Amino acid sequence: YKYVGRGAGNLAMVAPRTILYGRIACMAAGPILLLLLLFLLLRPSTTSTTQMPAPMPPSPQPRTGECTFWGDPHVQTFDGGRPSF
DSSP: OOOOOTTOSOOOOOOOOOOHHHHHHHHHHHHHHHHHHHHHHHSOOOOOOOOOOOOOOOOOOOOOOOOEEETTTEEEOTTSOOOBO
C-alpha cells in the first residue's frame, strides 16, 4: 500500500444500480401464487371409499419377574438364568 495523504482519492458514495426486472417478477409472482393457492383450496374435493383397517389384537401382558445383581458381578435374571462375568 502507498500512503497518498489524508483525504486523497475519489471516495464518493455510489448508489447501486436498481434492476426493475426483479421487482416486476416479484410483484407478478405474488398474485399468481395467490390465485394458484385459492384454486387448490377451493376446488371440489372427491369422496373416498377407504375402509378402516381391522383393529389390532391386544398385546400380551408383560412378564413380571425380578433381576438381582450382587458381588463381582453376579446376576440372577427375571427368568431364573444366572450368567456370571
